[in-house]
């Protein structure tokens with residue numbers, strides 16, 4: 001099957017997050033046949049839930065759709081490098097491929113910080129592709145945080 005990036009969908013979820021006053025991060029889960037089965041943006045403030053990151057919400061919705069807590073063969077697209085919590089959830093869900101946009105030196109858990117997937121206690125490691133549409137993802141985050149600074 002020809003590769004088709006779903007980062008544009010993730011970016012529109014990120015933009016929708018920003019318009020709700022949430023940190024602009026968006027995530028999309030794609031089934032093995034190429035169907036988008038879930039898309040979500042951050043809702044931590046709205047849901048008063050520190051775990052309501054875009055990746056977690058997208059994984060939950062995709063698992064409900066699949067009727068399974070595991071999503072073998074699925075891909076996850078996210079505009080920002082996943083945090084340690086989301087990286088662990090991606091591993092638990094057996095996501096096959098992780099595509100992410102901007103690097104997150106402050107809170108990332110994949111290429112920096114805890115590097116969740118590099119530990120022997122991490123029992124499933126997805127194929128990882130970083131830097132996809134990183135520039136627009138970074139621009140969204142920069143604009144969001146610039147506006148919030150007094």
Ligand SMILES: [Zn+2]
Pocket residue numbers: 053055082083084085086087
């Ligand atoms: Zn996260």
